[in-house]
Amino acid sequence: MITSPAGTLKKVQVENFWRHGYVVVEGAVNAAQLAQMRAALGRWTDESRFHDAPYGETIDGQPRFDLARAHRADAPALRRVNNPPEIDSVYAEVAFEGSFVDMVADLIGPDLKFHHAKLNQKQPGSETRVDWHQDFSYTPHSNDHVITALLMLDDMTEQNGCLMGVPGSHREGQRSLWQGEVFTGKVDQDTAQMAVKRARPVTGHAGSVCLMHTKLLHGSEPNPSEEARGLYICVYSAADAVALTRSPLPNRFEGRIVRGEASRFARFDSGTVELPPRYRAASFFEVQEKGVA
Numbered sequence: 001m002i003t004s005p006a007g008t009l010k011k012v013q014v015e016n017f018w019r020h021g022y023v024v025v026e027g028a029v030n031a032a033q034l035a036q037m038r039a040a041l042g043r044w045t046d047e048s049r050f051h052d053a054p055y056g057e058t059i060d061g062q063p064r065f066d067l068a069r070a071h072r073a074d075a076p077a078l079r080r081v082n083n084p085p086e087i088d089s090v091y092a093e094v095a096f097e098g099s100f101v102d103m104v105a106d107l108i109g110p111d112l113k114f115h116h117a118k119l120n121q122k123q124p125g126s127e128t129r130v131d132w133h134q135d136f137s138y139t140p141h142s143n144d145h146v147i148t149a150l151l152m153l154d155d156m157t158e159q160n161g162c163l164m165g166v167p168g169s170h171r172e173g174q175r176s177l178w179q180g181e182v183f184t185g186k187v188d189q190d191t192a193q194m195a196v197k198r199a200r201p202v203t204g205h206a207g208s209v210c211l212m213h214t215k216l217l218h219g220s221e222p223n224p225s226e227e228a229r230g231l232y233i234c235v236y237s238a239a240d241a242v243a244l245t246r247s248p249l250p251n252r253f254e255g256r257i258v259r260g261e262a263s264r265f266a267r268f269d270s271g272t273v274e275l276p277p278r279y280r281a282a283s284f285f286e287v288q289e290k291g292v293a
C-alpha cells in the first residue's frame with residue numbers, strides 16, 4: 001500500500017483507500033507521543049502481572065483490561081485495553097487531536113464523530129489471533145462512512161502477526177458473522193478460505209497508521225516472533241452515520257464531534273443490515289473464541 005509522511009492525504013492516497021479499502025500513512029504521531037503511549041502500555045502490562053482474570057471497569061461495568069488464556073505473572077498476555085482515552089491523556093490527545101483524525105476527515109468528513117477506541121497487544125510468542133470479520137457487523141451504522149484507524153505502536157511486520165486485509169472486499173457488501181443462531185463474530189469457513197487466498201499483509205513502522213474502511217474483510221495471525229505488536233485502534237464515523245446498535249465498547253466520549261459539526265440528519269445506505277446481538281464481553285477475542293448464542 002502507498003505510504004507518505006503525515007499530513008492531509010494526497011489524492012493518490014484517497015484513491016487507494018477507496019479502491020483497496022485501506023491505506024497506510026507513516027508518521028501519524030510524533031516521537032514524544034509514541035514514546036508516552038508505549039510507556040503507558042508498558043505500565044499496564046506490568047500491572048497485569050498482578051491479575052489472573054480480566055479486570056478493571058469501563059463505564060458499563062465491563063473489564064477494562066482483557067487477558068489471553070496463556071497469561072501468567074512471569075509471561076503477561078494483556079491482549080486488550082478498552083477505551084484508553086478514558087484513562088490516559090496521551091491516548092485521548094491522539095484520538096481527538098491527532099493528525100490521523102484530519103486524514104479520516106479527508107476521507108469521510110468534513111464532519112466527523114468519535115465512536116470508541118481500544119488497544120490490541122500481541123506479546124512475543126502470543127497465540128492471539130483475529131478471525132476474519134468486517135468491523136461494520138460489530139458496529140453497524142445507517143451508512144458505511146465509518147473508518148477504523150489502527151496506529152502501530154511497534155513496527156508491524158509479517159513476522160509479528162500483522163493485520164491482513166482483503167483488498168476490495170469493502171465493496172462486496174456485508175458478510176454474515178452469524179453461523180445459524182450463534183453470533184461467532186467471524187465469517188464462515190468458505191469466506192475465510194477466500195480471504196486467505198486474497199489477503200495482503202498490512203505492515204509499517206511504529207507511528208504509522210492504517211486507515212481501514214469498516215467493511216474491509218480483515219484478520220490477523222498469532223505472533224511467534226520476539227517482537228511485540230501493539231495497535232491503538234480508534235473508530236470514527238461521518239457525523240450523519242448513526243449507530244444502529246448500542247456500542248459493544250461504551251465510553252464517555254462516544255458521539256463527540258472531533259472535526260466539523262454535528263448533523264441534524266441521519267443518512268441511510270439502501271438495503272438491509274444484519275445486526276449483532278447485544279452482548280457483554282471483555283473483548284471481541286472472547287466473542288470469537290466462544291460465540292454468543
Ligand SMILES: O=C(O)CCC(=O)C(=O)O
Pocket residue numbers: 120130135161162163218219220231233
Ligand atoms: O489486532 C488486530 O490484529 C486486528 C484488530 C481488529 O481486527 C479489529 O479491531 O477489528
